[in-house]
Amino acid sequence: xxxxxxxxxxxxxxxxxxxxxxxxxxxxxxxxxxxxxxxxxxxxxxxxxxxxxxxxxxxxxxxxxxxxxxxxxxxxxxxxxxxxxxxxxxxxxxxxxxxxxxxxxxxxxxxxxxxxxxxxxxxxxxxxxxxxxxxxxxxxxxxxxxxxxxxxxxxxxxxxxxxxxxxxxxxxxxxxxxxxxxxxxxxxxxxxxxxxxxxxxxxxxxxxxxxxxxxxxxxxxxxxxxxxxxxxxxxxxxxxxxxxxxxxxxxxxxxxxxxxxxxxxxxxxxxxxxxxxxxxxxxxxxxxxxxxxxxxxxxxxxxxxxxxxxxxxxxxxxxxxxxxxxxxxxxxxxxxxxxxxx
Numbered sequence: 001x002x003x004x005x006x007x008x009x010x011x012x013x014x015x016x017x018x019x020x021x022x023x024x025x026x027x028x029x030x031x032x033x034x035x036x037x038x039x040x041x042x043x044x045x046x047x048x049x050x051x052x053x054x055x056x057x058x059x060x061x062x063x064x065x066x067x068x069x070x071x072x073x074x075x076x077x078x079x080x081x082x083x084x085x086x087x088x089x090x091x092x093x094x095x096x097x098x099x100x101x102x103x104x105x106x107x108x109x110x111x112x113x114x115x116x117x118x119x120x121x122x123x124x125x126x127x128x129x130x131x132x133x134x135x136x137x138x139x140x141x142x143x144x145x146x147x148x149x150x151x152x153x154x155x156x157x158x159x160x161x162x163x164x165x166x167x168x169x170x171x172x173x174x175x176x177x178x179x180x181x182x183x184x185x186x187x188x189x190x191x192x193x194x195x196x197x198x199x200x201x202x203x204x205x206x207x208x209x210x211x212x213x214x215x216x217x218x219x220x221x222x223x224x225x226x227x228x229x230x231x232x233x234x235x236x237x238x239x240x241x242x243x244x245x246x247x248x249x250x251x252x253x254x255x256x257x258x259x260x261x262x263x264x265x266x267x268x269x270x271x272x273x274x275x276x277x278x279x280x281x282x283x284x285x286x287x288x289x290x291x292x293x294x295x296x297x298x299x300x301x302x303x304x305x306x307x308x309x310x311x312x313x314x315x316x317x318x319x320x321x322x323x324x325x326x327x328x329x330x331x332x333x334x335x336x337x338x339x340x341x342x
Contacts, residue, residue: 031057031058031059032057032058032059032270032273033058033059033060033061033270033273034058034059034060034061034084034085034268034270034273034274034277035060035061035063035082035083035084035085036049036060036061036062036063036083036084036085036086036087036277037063037065037070037073037074037083037085037086037087038062038063038064038065038070038086038087039064039065039066039067039068039070039071039086039087039088039089039093039170040067040087040088040089040260041089041295042064043293043294043295044129044290044293044295044297045062045064045087046062047289047293047295048280048281048286048289048290049062051280051285051286051289052277052280052286055280055285056273056276056280058273058276058277060277063083066170067086067088067089067090067093067170068093068170068329070086070088070093071086071088071093071094071096071097074086074097074102074265075097075100075102078102078267079267080267081265081267083265083267083268084264084265084268084269084270084271084273084274084277085262085263085264085265085268085274085277085278086262086263086265087128087260087261087262087281088260088261088262089131089170089171089258089260090170090171090173090174090258090259090260090329091125091127091174091258091259091260091261091323091326092170092173092174092177092326092327092328092329092332093170093328093329094120094124094125094261094262094263095120095323095326095327095328095329096328096329096330097124097263097265098120098122098124098125098263099328101266102265102266102267103124103125103263103264103265103266104124104263104264104265104266104268104271105123105124106119106120106123106124106125106126106263106264106275106278107275107278107279108123109279110126110275110278110279110282111123111126113126113279113282113283113301113302114126114127114128114282114300114301114302115127115300115301117322117323118130118259118261118300118301118323119261119323120261120263120323121323121324124263125261125262125263126261126262126263126278126281126282126301127259127260127261127282127300127301127323128259128260128261128262128281128282128286128290128300128301129259129260129290129295129297129298129299129300130257130258130259130260130297130298130300130313131171131225131226131227131257131258131260131297131298132225132226132247132255132256132257132258132298132316132318133171133174133175133223133224133225133226133248133254133255133256133258134223134224134225134226134229134245134246134247135147135148135221135222135223135245135246135247135248136210136211136214136215136221136222136223136224136228136229136243136244136245137214137220137221137222137243137244137245137246138214138215138217138219138220138221138242138243139242139243139244140217140242141162141217141219141220141221142162142220142221144244144246147221147246148248149248149249149252150248150249150252150253150254151175151178151179151191151248151252151253151254151255152179152183152191152253154191154194154195154198154223154254155190155191155193155194155195155197155198156194156198157194157197157198159198159220160197160198160200161198161200161202162198162219162220162221163195163198163199163202163219163220163221163222164199164202164203164204164210164213164214164219164221164222164223165195165199165202165203165204165210165222165223166203166204166205166206166207166209166210166224167196167203167336167339167341167342168205168206168341168342169205169206169207170329171207171224171225171258172223172332173329173332173333173336174256174258174321174326174329174332175223175253175254175256176188176192176331176332176335176336177321177325177326177327177329177331177332178253178254178256178319178321178326179191179253179254180331180332180335181253181321181325182253182319183253185331185335188335189335189338189339192335192336192338192339192341193339196339196340196341202218202219202222203341204222207224207225207228208228208232210222210223210224210228211224211228211229211231211232211243212232214243215232215240215241215242215243216242217242223254225258226245226296226310226311227295227296227297229243229244229245230296230308230310231294231295231296234294234296247316247317250317251317251318251319251320252319253319253321254319255316255317255318255319256318256319256321257316257318259300259323260297262277262278262281263278264278281301282301282302283301283302284302284303284304286301286302287299287300287301287302287304288304290304291304291305291306291307291308292307292308296308296310298313300313
């Protein structure tokens with residue numbers, strides 16, 4: 001079976017077992033309902049779902065998991081998928097499903113609430129929120145002036161043993177794609193091999209681990225999205241923060257905006273309710289929830305800006321790679337596999 005990542009038969013069976021478990025866990029509702037496959041962070045989704053249910057009376061049955069696993073699950077389920085909506089952290093999973101012809105068009109009125117550069121060029125999904133890649137570092141181990149200013153410098157041997165990253169994180173895939181788009185696949189592969197060597201024992205499973213390990217002084221610096229640092233500070237308190245964040249140079253290929261989005265499956269039997277859910281996500285009410293939530297993501301629709309004390313979205317200076325250029329993530333996954341990182 002062709003999937004976005006090479007999976008063993010056992011892994012595919014695990015996905016199907018998870019699906020069965022989630023089906024049995026969902027209760028029935030006498031009123032209208034939709035099933036949401038949620039690859040977003042739980043705290044973001046919970047707040048949005050609760051408000052949507054109160055506003056509309058529509059029940060949302062949430063099934064959470066890794067966005068790549070959920071996308072592959074939808075492909076396996078095909079037209080029999082119980083999902084009505086998928087909500088992801090990053091755009092490649094949505095682009096992948098769109099390429100398989102598994103998404104229904106989003107209402108144009110909903111798409112108009114989000115700047116077009118943050119949504120599907122074909123109208124198959126809508127952008128909801130965004131994050132940006134940053135360097136998280138521990139000043140007691142490395143000064144800001146010693147940090148790389150370009151993503152390519154992560155492979156410099158002078159950072160051997162000082163770098164942490166999470167190659168299996170879907171948040172990291174857009175950076176790999178951006179590097180490949182800027183410098184070519186061969187250079188991107190060499191770069192990945194270099195940062196793998198520099199990371200050594202500091203290859204971590206996720207960005208939360210990177211943030212925690214840098215903050216406690218186990219490693220000097222790493223690459224994460226900005227909200228992991230802000231969220232950690234909110235959880236443990238400013239007095240326990242021993243790390244800080246900074247950005248790559250403006251427009252550098254490592255300085256990437258990641259867009260979280262939502263889509264309706266073409267197999268959905270509840271499209272009207274599903275369209276209402278997507279419209280709510282990008283409405284002023286939905287975006288205000290994101291603006292004030294402890295997810296520390298940036299609202300990107302309906303003209304809403306973040307209320308959190310972080311760099312304003314409009315002040316960021318990211319690389320100009322487009323949603324279409326980020327694609328479905330398959331190029332990044334292939335390069336990560338070639339480098340022995342997946």
